[in-house]
Amino acid sequence: MVRPSHVGVSPAQNPHLLHLLQALNLSITTKSLLLTQQSHAQTYRLGLAHHSILATKLISAYSLCKLPSHSLLIFHSNNPKNAFLCNALINAYVDNLRYPDALTLFSQMGTQYDVSPDDYTMSALLKLAGELRDLVIGKSVHSWIAKTGFVSDSILMNSLMSMYRKCGSGSGFEDVRKVFDEMPQRTLSSWNLLISAYGVYGGSGFSGDVREIVERMRIEGVGLDGYTVSTLLPLCPAPSDGRRCDFGREIHCYVLRRNVGLGSADVHVCCCLIDMYSRAKNVVAAWNVFDGMSSRNIVAWTCMITGCVHNGLSEKALMLVRKMQVVDGIEPNAVSLISVLPACSSLCSFMEGKQIHAFAIRKEISYAMSLRNALIDMYAKCGSLDCARKVFDEDQHVRDSITWSLMIAAYGLHGDGDEAIYLFDNMLKLGIEPDNITIVGVLSACCRSGFLREGINIYKSLVMDFGISPTPEICSCVVDMLGRSGQLDRALEFINSMPFDPGANVWGALLDASIIHDNSEMRDLAHKFLTHLEPENPSNYISLSNVLASSGKWDAVIDIRSTMKDRGMNKLPGCSWISINSEMHSFYVADKNHPFSPLIYEVLDNLFLTIKESFPCFDNFDEDPLLGSCG
DNA sequence: TTAGGGTTAG
Numbered sequence: 001m002v003r004p005s006h007v008g009v010s011p012a013q014n015p016h017l018l019h020l021l022q023a024l025n026l027s028i029t030t031k032s033l034l035l036t037q038q039s040h041a042q043t044y045r046l047g048l049a050h051h052s053i054l055a056t057k058l059i060s061a062y063s064l065c066k067l068p069s070h071s072l073l074i075f076h077s078n079n080p081k082n083a084f085l086c087n088a089l090i091n092a093y094v095d096n097l098r099y100p101d102a103l104t105l106f107s108q109m110g111t112q113y114d115v116s117p118d119d120y121t122m123s124a125l126l127k128l129a130g131e132l133r134d135l136v137i138g139k140s141v142h143s144w145i146a147k148t149g150f151v152s153d154s155i156l157m158n159s160l161m162s163m164y165r166k167c168g169s170g171s172g173f174e175d176v177r178k179v180f181d182e183m184p185q186r187t188l189s190s191w192n193l194l195i196s197a198y199g200v201y202g203g204s205g206f207s208g209d210v211r212e213i214v215e216r217m218r219i220e221g222v223g224l225d226g227y228t229v230s231t232l233l234p235l236c237p238a239p240s241d242g243r244r245c246d247f248g249r250e251i252h253c254y255v256l257r258r259n260v261g262l263g264s265a266d267v268h269v270c271c272c273l274i275d276m277y278s279r280a281k282n283v284v285a286a287w288n289v290f291d292g293m294s295s296r297n298i299v300a301w302t303c304m305i306t307g308c309v310h311n312g313l314s315e316k317a318l319m320l321v322r323k324m325q326v327v328d329g330i331e332p333n334a335v336s337l338i339s340v341l342p343a344c345s346s347l348c349s350f351m352e353g354k355q356i357h358a359f360a361i362r363k364e365i366s367y368a369m370s371l372r373n374a375l376i377d378m379y380a381k382c383g384s385l386d387c388a389r390k391v392f393d394e395d396q397h398v399r400d401s402i403t404w405s406l407m408i409a410a411y412g413l414h415g416d417g418d419e420a421i422y423l424f425d426n427m428l429k430l431g432i433e434p435d436n437i438t439i440v441g442v443l444s445a446c447c448r449s450g451f452l453r454e455g456i457n458i459y460k461s462l463v464m465d466f467g468i469s470p471t472p473e474i475c476s477c478v479v480d481m482l483g484r485s486g487q488l489d490r491a492l493e494f495i496n497s498m499p500f501d502p503g504a505n506v507w508g509a510l511l512d513a514s515i516i517h518d519n520s521e522m523r524d525l526a527h528k529f530l531t532h533l534e535p536e537n538p539s540n541y542i543s544l545s546n547v548l549a550s551s552g553k554w555d556a557v558i559d560i561r562s563t564m565k566d567r568g569m570n571k572l573p574g575c576s577w578i579s580i581n582s583e584m585h586s587f588y589v590a591d592k593n594h595p596f597s598p599l600i601y602e603v604l605d606n607l608f609l610t611i612k613e614s615f616p617c618f619d620n621f622d623e624d625p626l627l628g629s630c631g
Numbered sequence: 632t633t634a635g636g637g638t639t640a641g
Contacts, residue, residue: 060632088632123633158634165635192635230636261636271637302638338639373640405641437641 016046017054024057028064036061040074049077056084063092068101081113087120094128102128119156126159130166138163154185158193165197173201191217192227199235210235211247224254226261226269233272236280248276252289267295271303278307296328302336314343318352334360334368341374345381348578353378354387367395373402380410401432409441417449424458434462436471443477452485470498476505483513488522504533508540515547523547538564538571 010017020042027035040058043049055078062070071092075085086109093102106125109115122141129138142160150156157179164175176197180190191213198210210232217224224232229251236248252273254260261269270293277286290296290304301324308317321340324330332340337356344353357375360366366375372391379388392399392407404427411420424442427434434442439462446455459478462468470478475498482491491510495502507530514523523544530540545560564570577586585594594600 056632084632091632120633127633153633155634160634162634187634189635196635225635227636234637268637273637275637297637299638304638306638333638335639341640368639370640375640377641402641409641435641441641 017048017051020046020048020054021057024054024061027061028057031064033065033067036065050079052078052082052085056088059085059088059092063088063095066096068092068096068098081109081115083109083115083118083121086113086115087118087124090121090124091127094124094131097131099128099132119150119153122150123156123159126156126163130163133167135167138167151182152184154183154187154190157183158187158189161190161193161197165193165200168201173197188222188225188228191222192225192231195228195231195235199231223258224251224260226266229255229260230268230272233269233276236276248273248280252276267293267297267300271299274300274303274307278303278310281311283307283311283313296324296330298324298330298333298336301328301330302332302339305336306339309339309343309346312346314346317343318347318349321356331363332359334365334371337365338371338374341378345378347584348382350379350382350384353382357391367398369398369400369403372398373400373406376403376406376410380406380413385410385414385416399432401427401435401438404432405435405438405441408438408445412441412445412448415448417445417451417454420445420449421451421454421458434466434468436468436474439468440473440477443474443481447477447481447484450485452481452487455481472500472503472505475502476509479506480509480513483510484516486513486517488514488517488519492522492525502529504530504537504540507533511540511543515543536567536569538569541569542571 020039023035023039023042026032027039036058039061043051043054043058048054055074058074059071062068062074071089075081075089078085086105090102090105093099093105102124106117106121109117109121122144125137125141129135129141138160141163145151145153145156145160161176161179164179176194180186180194183190195210195213198213214224214232217228232251233248236251255269255273260266270289273289274286277283277289286304286307290300293300301320305317305320308314308320317340321332321336324332324336337360341353341356344350344356353375356378357366360371360375365371372394375391376388379385379391388407388410392403404423408420408423408427411417411423420442424434424438427438439458442458443455446452446458456478459470459474463470468474475494478494479491482488482494488510491513495506495510498506507526511523511526511530514520514526527540527544534540541560541564545557548554548556548560573588575586575588577584587594591597592601
């Protein structure tokens with residue numbers, strides 16, 4: 001294709017022009033506004049303000065500095081227009097999310113400026129179509145490519161794959177693969193886009209495993225680069241997926257052997273490795289990758305923090321937040337704080353959580369919705385409903401369905417069913433659609449507060465008026481509500497009417513309820529199903545064993561304990577903990593190892609006495625098998 | 632001047 005010639009002399013003939021081009025290339029690489037403005041001023045000083053190559057570069061440079069309006073001024077001051085100027089401005093609009101302006105300019109190219117769109121124009125439009133998820137525009141460009149014979153342009157075809165990957169069309173992976181299959185020439189990016197599409201669509205429309213794509217790459221002699229690796233690693237299954245997780249390790253070995261990317265200096269690849277090992281519960285391997293990195297950015301630190309939190313290493317996660325500032329001088333951002341807040345919850349470390357909140361306020365990032373949601377969750381789980389509510393009330397315009405769900409669940413957790421229902425009603429009145437987690441939150445709140453009628457009414461209304469399909473978790477809440485209120489027959493009737501096979505959580509709810517209400521027939525039924533569904537879960541045996549022991553049925557207890565022994569089942573004893581003056585105190589059931597044990601049990605005995613006096617129905621309190629060990 | 636990668640809340 002013949003390109004329009006630029007106005008003015010060539011860079012080789014004019015050293016000033018060459019110098020300015022180099023300066024503008026540097027402005028583009030560094031995204032420096034100062035350098036862009038200085039270069040812009042120089043174009044006037046040297047009488048090159050209307051040189052179209054410089055103008056094109058200036059349009060791109062101002063766009064990268066997030067000033068597309070400046071790009072437009074440059075465009076207007078250069079005549080006649082050519083494809084370079086138009087494409088640069090269309091790209092500036094697309095990159096700065098000004099999609100309608102990009103489309104307007106595209107339509108003006110032929111009508112107003114007498115410029116024909118080219119492959120670069122189409123590439124920009126494919127990016128726009130992808131961002132807008134506009135398949136009509138995307139398919140129009142596809143037709144243009146087919147008509148003009150640009151199918152041999154592998155970069156443009158890669159843009160087409162990218163568009164189909166973003167838009168999805170119901171055919172999912174198939175559309176992307178079709179473009180890939182029909183490409184006369186492929187680049188490594190074509191393979192990377194294919195793998196990326198596999199990740200987006202989970203391989204639907206593709207019968208094989210992602211490993212088959214990698215194997216094809218090997219057969220065709222295409223090596224993996226940093227992009228390939230960081231696209232593949234998130235697809236490696238964690239052990240909980242029930243599949244082998246060797247693939248991630250194989251990729252890691254490949255990275256080390258071939259020094260993919262820049263090996264330990266490739267932050268992207270290392271972050272993906274940390275994430276892969278963390279998901280595989282191999283936090284030691286994740287830590288080794290992190291320690292071996294030659295330089296770490298905020299994402300790397302946050303990856304490692306997340307890895308620690310997901311693997312129960314809460315103290316280490318909090319330590320990393322301090323260390324990232326001291327060692328690398330990197331301040332945590334909103335994502336880092338969101339990642340570490342669950343560590344405060346799991347340690348019940350209210351003060352640490354509050355310090356993180358204060359830090360977010362100081363750094364003026366506390367308004368971010370995700371961070372506020374994480375703060376609500378942390379405060380509720382650390383026992384401060386008031387602080388959670390303060391964050392919730394801060395700005396009613398910065399609330400999404402998760403914000404509401406968290407606050408409803410917080411009231412449920414703290415036994416305030418009335419407020420949970422009140423908030424749920426308000427949420428519906430404001431037109432915010434509840435999702436399954438909101439529903440579980442409000443039903444659990446009803447259950448905990450003993451609000452059977454209210455809970456059942458909410459459930460019925462959601463199914464009848466909102467057309468919500470009950471999930472196993474929602475059904476489990478209903479069984480729990482009915483069971484705890486003593487309506488065991490109704491709970492069983494509900495289980496039998498469920499549109500799917502009841503899972504362990506449903507039978508578990510019935511088992512707990514039948515133990516509370518001493519219904520041995522229902523208890524044995526629930527236990528039978530539960531152990532059938534989860535034969536290796538020790539909790540299912542322990543709960544029954546405790547009940548049988550309390551009623552003196554020692555033969556049955558011995559049977560259960562020997563079954564557990566035969567199957568090698570061990571259950572870690574439950575543990576509670578509390579942080580007092582930054583010191584953690586933990587307690588097991590009937591634990592008397594704490595130095596203040598005599599005092600603690602004295603206070604506990606007094607509490608039991610007070611409850612007994614207030615509620616005579618608790619006369620058999622200290623004979624209760626679940627509480628007897630405390631006294 | 633056109634394509635592809637990493638961390639986050641219930």
